[in-house]
Amino acid sequence: MVGNMALFGRKKKAEPEVDEETKPILPPAPRADLNGLRRVADHVDYLLNLVHPLKPFGMAVIDAFDQVVCEDINSLINVPANSTSRVVGFAVRVSDLQDEDGKPVESLVLAKDVEHLGTGQAVRVGVGEAVPRGATAVLPEEFVEEKADRIEVVQAVAEGEYLRAAGEHLAIGERLLSKGDTLNERNIGMLAAAGIDRVLVRPKPRVVIVASGAELVEPGAELGHGESTDANSYLIAAAAKAVGATVFRVAVHGNDTQELKQAITDQLIRADLVISTTGGSREDYEAVAAAMSELGLVDAVEVAMSPGRTQTCGLIGEERVPMVMLPGNPVSAYVSFQVFVVPLLRRLMGADVHRRTVRAIAKGMLRSVKGQLHLLRGELIDDGRVRSVARVADPFAMAELNRSNALILLDERTEVVRPGEVVQCWVMGEF
Template sequence: MISIEQASEIILGQDTEPVPIEVSLEEARGYYLAEEITSPFDLPSFDNSAMDGYAVCGESSTYRIVGEIQAGSGDEYDLQPGEAVRIFTGARVPPNTTSVVMQEKTRVDGAVLYVDDSVDKGSNIRRRGNELSLGERVFSPGHYLSPASIGQIGSLGMDTVRVYRKPDIRIISTGDELIPPGRKKKEGQIYESNSYALNAVLEQYGFSCLERTHIRDDFKAIKEGISGYLDRSDVLLLSGGISVGDYDFVKQALEENGVEELFYKVYQKPGKPLFFGRKGDKFVFALPGNPASSLTCFYIHVLPLLQKLSGAEDPGLQRILIPLKHTFDNRSDRPIFLKAKVEDQTVTILNRQSSSMIQSMAMGNSLVFFEEPGKVPKGERVTTILI
């Protein structure tokens, strides 16, 4: 059995080579950049108005209105002292503009503009290059493409971008007791939920499951299922059948498919019976069957590898230190991840922490991590992983 830190070192220490591809800007959300983005021009590329109002020349209380400039217009004016033009947000301001006065602070009588406030030099003008300068680095390789990042790239005139390919992922769940949701449940049966949760959490973080299936506790069927999926996957996720019971066939089936064990069992709670292996350039995680254990192992161990394979510069979930809302007596004999909820700048550890219970994880938005047992007082800052 290895520590959480050792498991992370093994996972992130794997020799991988992310594959660059080119995608359209419409497809780019959720990918990681495979190239450096620099600005091809100053942004803004011209001085423009920050609001609807009047571009004025000189500091006065009255001006003569000599024209109008709309956003996108090529009209040019050589403003002289005492002159003004009606101007709209985003429109190019004339070279001699002293200030743009918002329309709410003006009155108009025919061609005369009256300003009800002082004219502050340079106010309400977005200056050329005040966001980005020509040649300035915008994003580095490994940057995650959020909607705002895509908007920024679009503002530079790019309609395609080089990113790293996401891994092909497949899921196998195992267990005789499991049946699909929607069927009538008999005595002793359980609705299979892990593959649905894993599929959903993959999508949450920008990945997708290409195929998923359920296999009964039959060694030959599990071995054949692993063989078929492994050939077509970059990462294979299995749920259940990895403990030491008489019908836990996954570990043996992986070995007979030529999967090298990189570690088996992690000194943590929940999720101790976690397997991580490799066959060539393909990776396998065999996750515990208990729902909370399965998802916890995904957040802590699986996701960082998926992000690394996708070219992320800093794989893993965000960890913060935040005050505990209440006193908590941690009696765990192992380092533990507890389902929790962050709100109002504090974190609450939720009830129903059993590894078989997913309801508390569904109500939470984080995991609190404790390395050692002991009583933790209210207000102490604790390590909190945002999920």
């Protein structure tokens, strides 16, 4: 028994079960290129891994403008709902226009206020007016001679002639919109015509723009020495609205890290995405980066792109809200928004994240640096036959953007584009 004493020894106290908390982590960082830079496509994919499409909900179709539908939508009714007349005339049954021997019938009884057309009857109808049930054609009034209670048939018609059949425009079950389509005023009208009053859509992403900078003041405020008006946050707020977001803008006048932390934390409750815009100083950038690091997980990287090489993103707060810090230079901020933030917003909306490019003929010499994506501001001209693009350059960044309607994409393999050669472009405002 001695050998088994251990089985009857003091009972070991059970260790309390502890739920291991899974600490949030950022996705694995993509591999850098030989120059230590992250490829643009890799960084876009990295950002897209931070978010998921927002949860869909039902909404009245009239309120769903610019929303992305989350399911295929089919017509619930026939349009027109009833067969209607294409002409002024008389609704008839074609079978009544011949007797049993196949000889033409000379006259039909003129009926009034009938829902179902009886044998040998005709009913007067106007253009677009519903014909009685049972009618299979319409005799134009030129084809008959109308008497007091009868019509004499001068010329017969074939089955379906001068008749618009029920469901001719839209049939029950016909596809109207597909999952991922964005509602506009025209297809909202189509949905209403098809008997649809509610749709399943994703909400517009809520974007909070946190503007900061020691030397920035609000538009309209008096400028002190060394100060400048904050234009970046207004530019990016408007750009986010153009994509389809609901935008809130908050200004922090300074670059104090703790003040920035508090401002960001206060906004997380209403944010699906936070975007930081700053002034151009190193201190402004470092203050936001420090606030982000204290609030969550941060990825700071240099991307093989010009302008906008330095990119910072992260997951902030307990809910791990995605946050992107844009460069301080207005052109760099705007280009970075188009390249990286637009796909994020489109993913949240449940829309296609792949942007459409157009081909255009370069009107002048364009130069780039091999190994990076270079996005030049351009003026795209389409005369209906040829699409051409010219580079726009201006020492005032906002003027340069204001004069541009496209971004010219020079890929990593391109060093020189000569006049007359074809380039790829993004049209601003088209996604």
